[in-house]
Amino acid sequence: MTASAVRPADHRTPEARHVPVTTRWRWVAAAGTATAAALHVVAASTHLQLQPTLAAGFLLTALVQLGAAAWLVLGPRGSGWDTRAVGLLLTGTVLVVLAFVAAHTTTWLGDLHTAGGHGAHATGHAAEADGAVALGLAALPEVQAPDLLGTATVAVELIAVVGLAALLPARTRSRATSLLLVAGLLVWVAWLTGLLG
Amino acid sequence: MPSPSLSRRDLLKVSVLGTAALALPWQGVLSGKSASRIASSKLPRPYSVPFAVPPVLAPVRSDATTDYYQLTQKAFVGELLPGVRTPLWGYNGLVPGPTIRARAGRQTVMRQINALPATHPTLGYVPWTSTHLHGMPSKPQYDGYAGDNSMPGQWKDYVYPNSCSARTLWYHDHGVHHTAENVYMGLAAQYQLTDAIEESLPIPHGRYDVPLIIGDVAFAADGSLLWDDNTHSGSYGDVILVNGRPWPTMAVEQRRYRFRVLNASIARGYRLALSNGQPFHVIATDGGFMAQPQQVTELIVGMAERYEIVVDFTALPVGQSIQLVNRGVKNAVDYDHTGKVLQFRASGPATDTSGNSVPAVLTTPHEAMTLTPAMARATKKMRLKRDADIWTINGETWSDVERSDYERVFSHPDVGDVELWEIENSSGGWFHPLHVHLVDFQVLTRNGRPARAQERGPKDVVYIGEGETVRILMRFGPEHGRYMIHCHNLSHEDHDMMTQFQVGVHDADCDPRLAAPPAYGTPPAL
Numbered sequence: 001m002t003a004s005a006v007r008p009a010d011h012r013t014p015e016a017r018h019v020p021v022t023t024r025w026r027w028v029a030a031a032g033t034a035t036a037a038a039l040h041v042v043a044a045s046t047h048l049q050l051q052p053t054l055a056a057g058f059l060l061t062a063l064v065q066l067g068a069a070a071w072l073v074l075g076p077r078g079s080g081w082d083t084r085a086v087g088l089l090l091t092g093t094v095l096v097v098l099a100f101v102a103a104h105t106t107t108w109l110g111d112l113h114t115a116g117g118h119g120a121h122a123t124g125h126a127a128e129a130d131g132a133v134a135l136g137l138a139a140l141p142e143v144q145a146p147d148l149l150g151t152a153t154v155a156v157e158l159i160a161v162v163g164l165a166a167l168l169p170a171r172t173r174s175r176a177t178s179l180l181l182v183a184g185l186l187v188w189v190a191w192l193t194g195l196l197g
Numbered sequence: 198m199p200s201p202s203l204s205r206r207d208l209l210k211v212s213v214l215g216t217a218a219l220a221l222p223w224q225g226v227l228s229g230k231s232a233s234r235i236a237s238s239k240l241p242r243p244y245s246v247p248f249a250v251p252p253v254l255a256p257v258r259s260d261a262t263t264d265y266y267q268l269t270q271k272a273f274v275g276e277l278l279p280g281v282r283t284p285l286w287g288y289n290g291l292v293p294g295p296t297i298r299a300r301a302g303r304q305t306v307m308r309q310i311n312a313l314p315a316t317h318p319t320l321g322y323v324p325w326t327s328t329h330l331h332g333m334p335s336k337p338q339y340d341g342y343a344g345d346n347s348m349p350g351q352w353k354d355y356v357y358p359n360s361c362s363a364r365t366l367w368y369h370d371h372g373v374h375h376t377a378e379n380v381y382m383g384l385a386a387q388y389q390l391t392d393a394i395e396e397s398l399p400i401p402h403g404r405y406d407v408p409l410i411i412g413d414v415a416f417a418a419d420g421s422l423l424w425d426d427n428t429h430s431g432s433y434g435d436v437i438l439v440n441g442r443p444w445p446t447m448a449v450e451q452r453r454y455r456f457r458v459l460n461a462s463i464a465r466g467y468r469l470a471l472s473n474g475q476p477f478h479v480i481a482t483d484g485g486f487m488a489q490p491q492q493v494t495e496l497i498v499g500m501a502e503r504y505e506i507v508v509d510f511t512a513l514p515v516g517q518s519i520q521l522v523n524r525g526v527k528n529a530v531d532y533d534h535t536g537k538v539l540q541f542r543a544s545g546p547a548t549d550t551s552g553n554s555v556p557a558v559l560t561t562p563h564e565a566m567t568l569t570p571a572m573a574r575a576t577k578k579m580r581l582k583r584d585a586d587i588w589t590i591n592g593e594t595w596s597d598v599e600r601s602d603y604e605r606v607f608s609h610p611d612v613g614d615v616e617l618w619e620i621e622n623s624s625g626g627w628f629h630p631l632h633v634h635l636v637d638f639q640v641l642t643r644n645g646r647p648a649r650a651q652e653r654g655p656k657d658v659v660y661i662g663e664g665e666t667v668r669i670l671m672r673f674g675p676e677h678g679r680y681m682i683h684c685h686n687l688s689h690e691d692h693d694m695m696t697q698f699q700v701g702v703h704d705a706d707c708d709p710r711l712a713a714p715p716a717y718g719t720p721p722a723l
Binding site (some may be wrong): 025094097098100101103104105126127129131132133134135136137138145146150151154155158161162165166173174177178180181183184185187188191196 | 202203206207208210211212213214215216217218219221222223224234274284317318319320321322374375378381382415417418419420421422423424425426429691692693
């Protein structure tokens with residue numbers, strides 16, 4: 001008995017076979033990216049006063065993610081995906097995720113987190129610090145503890161990564177997920193060897 | 198283009214990165230048994246550092262009625278950990294600051310000079326200060342009122358009447374919105390008031406009367422203090438300091454010692470006990486001696502609370518040690534060594550056996566302990582609550598007091614009035630050590646039951662535990678004017694769990710901000 005003999009007959013047209021699956025992964029990628037954009041806007045607002053550079057970075061990321069989400073929803077349908085554009089989006093999203101890991105396991109991005117406070121008048125506001133601050137003679141970056149907002153953002157970005165990977169052609173997808181596997185293994189190795197705290 | 202899809206294998210590949218991205222940033226938080234970032238080799242082994250006490254400050258001058266002291270609040274680089282340089286702020290360049298010993302009936306004038314930097318080097322705020330002598334019924338303008346701030350470069354002479362009974366007090370910074378950071382940097386010290394009754398008691402005196410200023414800090418990689426107030430919940434360190442020394446060992450003779458325990462931590466409460474389970478006596482609370490000593494095996498100490506305890510080392514064999522340990526309180530963030538506080542090692546027989554007892558009756562009951570609910574002219578309810586990232590008292594904060602131009606008050610008794618306050622903390626997530634300025638009060642009930650044995654003396658801070666309701670009873674006076682009420686978790690106080698009450702009239706002579714403002718320039722000789 002051949003395999004084709006037991007497979008149920010698929011009477012759908014090629015478009016009908018493609019479109020629902022495409023739509024599903026398109027929406028997964030778009031929803032993940034758009035939610036990440038919204039969460040980055042929230043993060044920007046909470047960091048605006050004390051870490052304006054970081055807030056600007058969050059806003060820029062949010063804008064790019066918003067544009068990407070719009071492109072995923074409104075862009076080409078069916079088999080018309082631009083593999084390079086999807087790959088670029090996938091790479092960008094993974095870099096944002098890696099930046100989060102670096103920010104919360106090393107001091108490499110510590111300057112963005114430099115805490116500050118103010119007290120211009122006699123009953124001014126309390127000093128605010130985003131995480132741990134060394135009370136030395138000068139500001140030194142410290143590893144910042146993560147928060148739920150950041151973790152939620154990374155979680156939806158990982159969903160977007162899955163959605164974007166699914167939109168790639170089979171061979172490219174396999175290569176892309178293999179690269180993600182290597183990236184993931186490198187992160188774990190970096191942690192095990194103490195490079196990441 | 199083939200149909201988009203993702204195989205199980207693809208998902209597994211992505212999950213390797215996904216789990217790393219989600220888990221690794223949290224591993225330091227979740228597995229953390231230390232808060233410090235400094236190399237563990239730079240932290241001393243617990244009980245390896247010798248014990249020390251802060252020096253006693255001599256007055257710069259005394260006359261028939263008054264002793265004059267001068268203290269300069271300044272930045273310096275000190276050594277809390279052996280061989281590690283730590284930038285600190287201290288009174289006269291000491292952490293903790295020097296102890297002041299005063300006698301009831303003689304007035305103290307304490308000149309405070311703010312020589313701190315124009316801005317905090319890393320947090321960036323202007324380090325204005327306002328010194329509070331905690332436990333003294335000072336006039337409002339000398340009470341460290343929030344808003345009575347001395348800016349860097351200013352000085353102020355604080356006048357303390359020493360009109361109360363003998364007790365252990367402490368002076369610390371109370372600068373509005375920056376108290377936690379300023380105290381964490383080192384602006385805290387003991388002030389011991391004696392009187393004829395205290396001197397006549399056969400309890401340990403002199404070198405057997407020892408301050409224990411307990412705090413907790415964390416260290417950054419470069420040896421500086423590490424500050425993290427956990428989104429205003431409070432700062433928890435992993436290194437326990439006793440009189441500025443990490444987990445020290447104290448040599449004791451085989452006799453009784455009196456310890457003046459002060460919890461100077463920002464947010465950490467302690468449940469103190471001796472490692473061998475030996476009982477000890479509580480002889481005094483915040484407001485001075487209890488009528489009768491209370492024997493306990495554990496002592497819960499919230500921030501700013503003071504307890505005088507007597508520990509008997511008579512039976513401790515020479516060369517043997519016992520430890521003062523911290524069994525922890527609910528919701529404190531504990532680390533590997535926050536259960537250790539101080540070690541006692543018997544050095545030999547007593548070289549002096551005077552003052553080596555704990556009499557069954559110490560003194561007549563403090564006036565606050567004679568009050569009854571029937572004497573209360575008013576009963577007030579106070580709800581302590583977190584509202585978003587702000588801490589509130591009855592839904593209000595110190596900002597509401599400021600917006601009212603300092604007019605808004607929680608209560609307005611006359612001098613001599615008695616009030617009963619019912620304080621409720623419905624949260625299960627944190628406790629609040631509530632401090633009422635000016636007065637000594639009686640802890641009437643805790644959750645409808647009598648106060649703990651350790652609380653059967655006059656208090657000015659009361660530990661309001663998770664889900665607890667505590668009733669306190671107090672008579673207002675002897676001074677009149679406006680005084681603060683606040684949580685002594687200093688991060689809560691700074692964010693903004695503080696209100697005030699007014700006793701009698703508020704007039705120009707007792708305006709806490711205007712009656713005795715700080716001044717710039719070179720102060721005159723004391």
